[in-house]
Amino acid sequence: MASLYASEVRQLLHNKFVVVMGDSIQRAVYKDLVLMLQKDRLLTDQELRERGEISFEHDELLLGGQKTLMNNSIHFREVRQFFSGHHLVRFYFITRVYSEYMESVLEELRTGSYSPDVLIMNSCLWDLSRYGKNPWKSYRKNLESLFLRLQETLPESCLLVWNTAMPLGRKITGSFLPRDQPPSAESLRKDVVEANFYSFNAACKRHFDVLDLHFHFRHSQQHRQTDGVHWNEYAHRHLTQLLLAHMADAWNVELPQREPIHKWPRPRPKSKPKPKSKSRRGRGRGRGRGHDREERRRQEREREQQEWEREWEQERNREWEWNQEWERDHQGREWERDHQGREWERDHQGREWERDHRGREWERDHRDREWDHRDRERDHRERDHRDQEWEHRERDREWGWADQGPEGPPQAGRCHHLGLLSPSTIPCPLPGRGLHSSPIPKALLFPPPHRASQISSLIASKWMGAYPPSQKETFHLGHRHRHPPSANPIFGSGPQGFTEASPAMNLVALMLIGESDRDLPRDRSSETDETLWEGLV
Numbered sequence: 001m002a003s004l005y006a007s008e009v010r011q012l013l014h015n016k017f018v019v020v021m022g023d024s025i026q027r028a029v030y031k032d033l034v035l036m037l038q039k040d041r042l043l044t045d046q047e048l049r050e051r052g053e054i055s056f057e058h059d060e061l062l063l064g065g066q067k068t069l070m071n072n073s074i075h076f077r078e079v080r081q082f083f084s085g086h087h088l089v090r091f092y093f094i095t096r097v098y099s100e101y102m103e104s105v106l107e108e109l110r111t112g113s114y115s116p117d118v119l120i121m122n123s124c125l126w127d128l129s130r131y132g133k134n135p136w137k138s139y140r141k142n143l144e145s146l147f148l149r150l151q152e153t154l155p156e157s158c159l160l161v162w163n164t165a166m167p168l169g170r171k172i173t174g175s176f177l178p179r180d181q182p183p184s185a186e187s188l189r190k191d192v193v194e195a196n197f198y199s200f201n202a203a204c205k206r207h208f209d210v211l212d213l214h215f216h217f218r219h220s221q222q223h224r225q226t227d228g229v230h231w232n233e234y235a236h237r238h239l240t241q242l243l244l245a246h247m248a249d250a251w252n253v254e255l256p257q258r259e260p261i262h263k264w265p266r267p268r269p270k271s272k273p274k275p276k277s278k279s280r281r282g283r284g285r286g287r288g289r290g291h292d293r294e295e296r297r298r299q300e301r302e303r304e305q306q307e308w309e310r311e312w313e314q315e316r317n318r319e320w321e322w323n324q325e326w327e328r329d330h331q332g333r334e335w336e337r338d339h340q341g342r343e344w345e346r347d348h349q350g351r352e353w354e355r356d357h358r359g360r361e362w363e364r365d366h367r368d369r370e371w372d373h374r375d376r377e378r379d380h381r382e383r384d385h386r387d388q389e390w391e392h393r394e395r396d397r398e399w400g401w402a403d404q405g406p407e408g409p410p411q412a413g414r415c416h417h418l419g420l421l422s423p424s425t426i427p428c429p430l431p432g433r434g435l436h437s438s439p440i441p442k443a444l445l446f447p448p449p450h451r452a453s454q455i456s457s458l459i460a461s462k463w464m465g466a467y468p469p470s471q472k473e474t475f476h477l478g479h480r481h482r483h484p485p486s487a488n489p490i491f492g493s494g495p496q497g498f499t500e501a502s503p504a505m506n507l508v509a510l511m512l513i514g515e516s517d518r519d520l521p522r523d524r525s526s527e528t529d530e531t532l533w534e535g536l537v
């Protein structure tokens with residue numbers, strides 16, 4: 001681990017919400033953390049002593065402090081906040097580890113816009129010195145209540161660091177002590193050690209992190225202030241470095257290997273004023289020897305000062321070079337990640353374009369196949385239509401219907417509709433009647449297409465009417481009586497009956513109808529059929 005600079009602290013706490021709660025020592029922790037986010041310098045003694053100011057290094061006083069009456073009572077409040085583009089740090093001044101004010105603070109953190117990522121907290125001296133003569137029972141109870149409420153309120157991702165109280169001096173003159181009956185320094189020092197023990201156990205039982213500041217600063221009395229409670233800027237910078245190292249360790253962040261964290265920042269030596277040389281012998285020889293000694297000491301101090309400055313400058317240069325190298329490596333890794341991301345995006349876009357291109361090609365092929373299929377179907381239909389027309393024309397030409405005029409069909413040839421013989425092929429003498437005085441009606445031999453089935457049914461009904469009922473069952477006409485076709489020696493076996501008979505049978509049927517025209521009973525079931533029969537016969 002190493003001491004961090006402002007740029008590294010900004011990277012470590014990037015997009016983090018840090019909350020600090022506690023007394024004046026935790027206020028100094030907040031100030032040093034805010035200062036490290038902006039500058040590479042230490043706090044001044046005046047900045048450590050000030051409290052409740054309106055602004056400190058571009059932060060903001062939200063509540064209490066100089067906005068209200070400044071006092072040292074247990075009801076004193078101070079809420080500060082530092083906010084930048086990617087960092088948020090807030091401080092709450094508390095005088096008791098758990099109270100109604102602490103409950104309101106926890107509720108504010110729970111319902112706020114941002115959830116805290118880090119909570120740094122300590123409360124000990126005010127609890128042991130300002131709340132009764134025997135505050136131990138209430139302090140331990142409040143510790144349990146606080147850790148229970150923190151476990152219920154804070155999200156699981158929040159890192160809670162409980163700071164133990166720092167060691168006190170042998171003489172305590174802090175302003176937080178009560179004026180009427182201040183506790184003795186020796187008893188308060190022992191109480192602090194015991195309170196750290198109980199708070200450590202309570203935090204570990206709730207699985208919270210603990211930073212033992214009492215252990216780290218047990219041999220650093222030279223950095224304690226004269227009041228026996230507060231500490232100077234070097235101690236607070238070391239405390240901040242410990243906190244940052246603890247956060248980095250909790251987040252698995254590797255810190256640069258420069259200067260060990262336990263090494264304190266070395267203060268620059270102050271040159272002492274030149275003492276005045278005193279000689280009991282005046283201008284004599286003694287004064288010269290004393291002056292030479294002082295001059296040699298001054299020169300030695302100057303050489304030590306120059307050597308120290310040179311070493312400090314070299315160390316700073318080495319740290320700066322390492323920092324620059326680390327930044328270059330970090331930028332190189334960032335560039336590699338960005339380059340890999342851009343390459344992945346280009347590959348993804350290429351794959352998307354290939355999929356779209358294949359999809360468009362498939363659509364074009366599918367559309368071309370559909371067009372070819374439609375063209376083939378159209379060609380087949382046109383070819384079938386031409387073949388049918390050609391067959392019809394050939395059939396009409398074969399049966400003599402191609403030259404039909406307005407007077408009817410030609411005198412020779414076969415009828416296309418009824419399959420009857422033309423009048424030229426019918427013999428004039430009919431059997432059983434002698435010479436046929438009048439020819440067979442042309443409408444019966446060559447009916448129009450829309451009258452063929454009607455005439456066939458009519459002739460069949462009149463023929464069937466001449467037979468007795470016993471013989472009617474033998475000669476069925478499926479078209480008229482809606483029965484399945486049966487074998488009929490005269491009318492055939494098709495569904496049309498008469499129309500599908502052979503030409504000879506049709507002629508015989510017509511001759512029989514004409515022979516028995518006077519004797520056959522007529523079917524009066526339909527007036528339309530009677531009118532048609534009279535018109536034909």
